[in-house]
Amino acid sequence: MSPEDLITCVARLTGTEVKGQDGIDKDGLKQILQDDSRPIDCSQFNELLLMVHKDRVEAPFFDYFFGPTCTIGTIPQGVERFQRAALLLYGNFVHGYRKLSRMKDAAEFKREVAAAFPDPAAEAAYFQSRQAKLLEIERIEKGQTPFVGYLSANEVRADFRRCELLLAAVETVGAAGAWDDLLTTVREMAQQEEFQLLEATIKNFREANPRADLARLAEFLKESFERIEHLAKTVDSVLTRATRNQGTYLTWDHMDVYFATSMRKAWEYKDLYEFIDRLMAADEIRDLGLRYFDPTQAYTDNRVNKGLVEALMLKRARCTVYSVQDTDTLGKDSELASTLAQGKPVIAFIPDLDVEKRTAQLLAEAPATILERWRFVLYADDQIGQRLTDDDRKVVDQVEDALKLFCGRKIWSSLRDEEAIREFASTTRGALESFCRLIATAEKIVYDKRARTLKESHPLALQVNLDTGVANGVLVVRTIPDCAALLRRVLLGEMEFSLEEQAGMWHLREKISGCIYRVVTNDRKLNNCFWNFYLR
């Protein structure tokens, strides 16, 4: 090691330049440093520090970062070990060095650095030895999770009431009545705002059943009424279970993972259910018996209470898994920010879509969902119009019209008509597949772009622990196995990092996600102003 190398190492260790280099005995240093294999103990290390005008360190500091086998040649490794700890604990080398190097009590020192380097075996044992929870949540199956959201639940109630009105109207007119009599009665019964939809319902029924009379309509409405009533009872039962689950989550003495999401549409509930189900069953974490708050399983009717429950879960959970869906929303972005501001890790999951698999998934969806997905990509992918070829445009024209027609003719939005869906798929087969591929391609572009933004360019992908000022970066993963492996590392404190210096700025980059987790900026003015408000 040369004297210049030592000066560089010491500057990195202390977070400040080595001043007064003219007064340093470089010949003396050269003599001491010439043999890389020369053992160095704490007192000799302090002599080196004093030779370059820096403060000495106490024994716990040297023992922990440099160790009993330290030699001249291994000093850089010890410095790097300190830098990692200082980045993780303080986000600041100067403060880290001042604080840790002055600690004389070995036990106190170990407690201080334990947060940066916990013992993964002990952490695993903690999770594995926890007692089972007294109360388990009552699972709501995937297909029923949309009823936890107000949109699907309200759709069922609205269909139920509209069907009830039409049934009352048709039975009041009588089976022998005319269609015009029915419309007159419906117009009398309904308020203006709702009449148009009721009229459309009758029109759609007549188009689907050209020879039907009012007796046939009455029969259809009775059958629909029973089906929707059954669905309404399912909604009630789901909400009862989800309300109870919310209470159960509140009583759990441990809460390890919070899932941040925003769900409105039915597919968003089902997608999140599937993601959580697959993630929590992954081999990488199954042995830990993790407890997690699954928003597809919980319900509160009061928005204020809902916000408070979620805030409590964010406070209690050790980390947040942020499911990056179609759009950024105030809800989940606040949850991401709240987690980072508490100094806890956020893992952002953005699926790495396989276009062909996704096309097949879309083909299995109801036309209304395909149309919704098309509208989403039109909104989110601003380049889609540029990419469409003439053939694509023909497909879009044909399928979009067919989808709108199909959706417009749907009689009840809450009931799925399997036969009609099958018929639609078979009549539009080739074009529908091409249309779904266009959507899948656009979705992939949107998700890839969102991943790049969060990983590489968004300034708020790194936020600050409001208590300590330590910068905390979002960890972006694209696959469920990566998400599970990273979650394990986060919970057991065994995340792996690479230490990088780019243009004088220090990064701690997490290895699975490739994301920056901690930083120290080289902007002197910013550093001074920033830490004046945290460390004084």
Next chain:
Amino acid sequence: MSTDTRLILNLPAQPERFEHRERADYDLERFDREFQERLYSEKGREILRAWKQREARPANGEDR
């Protein structure tokens, strides 16, 4: 209409439904009450009551 225009306008096929509107709470019963108030005219409520009474009679055995 050209595809480009349609892409930009993204014309909805139907008017917005009451049940799809953003709500200040997640109370299904309150939604149900508000929806019924929106759905029925005064006359409609009378017809509904009468129909429900007619429907209930056979079950109560009053017509036997």
